[in-house]
Amino acid sequence: METKIFQSDQINQAAALLRQGELVAFPTETVYGLGANALLPESVKQVFAVKGRPSDNPLIVHVTDFSMTKEYVESYHPLTEKIVQHFWPGPLTLIFSIKTGSLSPVVTGGLSTAAFRMPDNKKTLSLIEETGAPLVGPSANTSGKPSPTTALHVYHDLKGKIAGILDDGATQIGVESTVLDLSGEVPTILRPGAVTKEKLEEVLGIEVPLDKHLVTESETPKAPGMKYKHYSPDTPVLMIKPADWKQAIAWAEMNNKKVGLLTTPKIADQYRSADRFVFADDTIEAATRGLFSGLRALDEAQKADIIFAEVFPDDHLGLAYMNRLKKAAAQNYFAEK
Ligand code: TXA
Numbered sequence: 001m002e003t004k005i006f007q008s009d010q011i012n013q014a015a016a017l018l019r020q021g022e023l024v025a026f027p028t029e030t031v032y033g034l035g036a037n038a039l040l041p042e043s044v045k046q047v048f049a050v051k052g053r054p055s056d057n058p059l060i061v062h063v064t065d066f067s068m069t070k071e072y073v074e075s076y077h078p079l080t081e082k083i084v085q086h087f088w089p090g091p092l093t094l095i096f097s098i099k100t101g102s103l104s105p106v107v108t109g110g111l112s113t114a115a116f117r118m119p120d121n122k123k124t125l126s127l128i129e130e131t132g133a134p135l136v137g138p139s140a141n142t143s144g145k146p147s148p149t150t151a152l153h154v155y156h157d158l159k160g161k162i163a164g165i166l167d168d169g170a171t172q173i174g175v176e177s178t179v180l181d182l183s184g185e186v187p188t189i190l191r192p193g194a195v196t197k198e199k200l201e202e203v204l205g206i207e208v209p210l211d212k213h214l215v216t217e218s219e220t221p222k223a224p225g226m227k228y229k230h231y232s233p234d235t236p237v238l239m240i241k242p243a244d245w246k247q248a249i250a251w252a253e254m255n256n257k258k259v260g261l262l263t264t265p266k267i268a269d270q271y272r273s274a275d276r277f278v279f280a281d282d283t284i285e286a287a288t289r290g291l292f293s294g295l296r297a298l299d300e301a302q303k304a305d306i307i308f309a310e311v312f313p314d315d316h317l318g319l320a321y322m323n324r325l326k327k328a329a330a331q332n333y334f335a336e337k
């Protein structure tokens, strides 16, 4: 199958393919999604096949506005309106209890809840509109690879396997949306993202807990997707705390290891390396935007034996960054023996 790249004046062609049951990847502000018509179970099945994704891992239903969720949702948490008003469109996925039979079990993984999100991307909102149906969209990568932040990343992983990719350049945020469970009494964060715990608490005026698995690694996550090993490049990754860079570089030199640096300009300026991916500036926003792209670039270049990646504080957007980095690094920090 030829995978076509669509520009913004070709949204109608991309929508026609989705209506016919084909798969088309779409841009969002977080990462690219692998789109299928959410109302065609056979197409949704293809999403799992193409990604190599376990079928018990439910998908996000992407909508053009809040009213589009009403057909499917059984009951809303009392804080829903406030949350939607503040954060949609945006990088926040909401879990609601759904009406039985309103969505295919292929979409929900057979759960009585489903995930909804209105992405902040005009092209994708028109794509959903023109398709005339909500779109499921897991990240458009092969399972186990970093999520794609450019159309080229999607092409690299899925060319020949999907009908098209709607191109909108590089994504703004760089990691997947926050997943907030609103199906119980207490709104709970199942996956950290750019709508941070701190922002949610400020807007809602209550404490918004993290799901237990995010606090204690041994707990089974409530978001089924969080239990799989994710975002894992072939080159081993070690996380380097700010105070440990000097020692880590000395250790690599002593052991003849070629190091790939994934770091801020501030650190990169101080050390030589076999290869490097330097974030656009020293902020956590730039690091988050560059994380997956950097992991892919270093991994594909195959110049390094090991990737040294910069650690940020575990709060605000840093919580999302560290959550993804820890998975890529299989939890391994550099520690001097
Ligand atoms: O930013 C994003 O969210 C991107 C873009 C494309 O929108 N999409 C994305 O989808 O990251 P995916 O499928 O890779 O992640 C969806 C997450 C998974 O961890 C899944 O387990 C969880 O949401 N999820 C979906 N439905 C759920 C449900 N009913 N209850 C709990 N977790 C759910």
Ligand code: MG
Residues within 6 Å of the ligand: 138, 139, 147
């Ligand atoms: Mg994913």
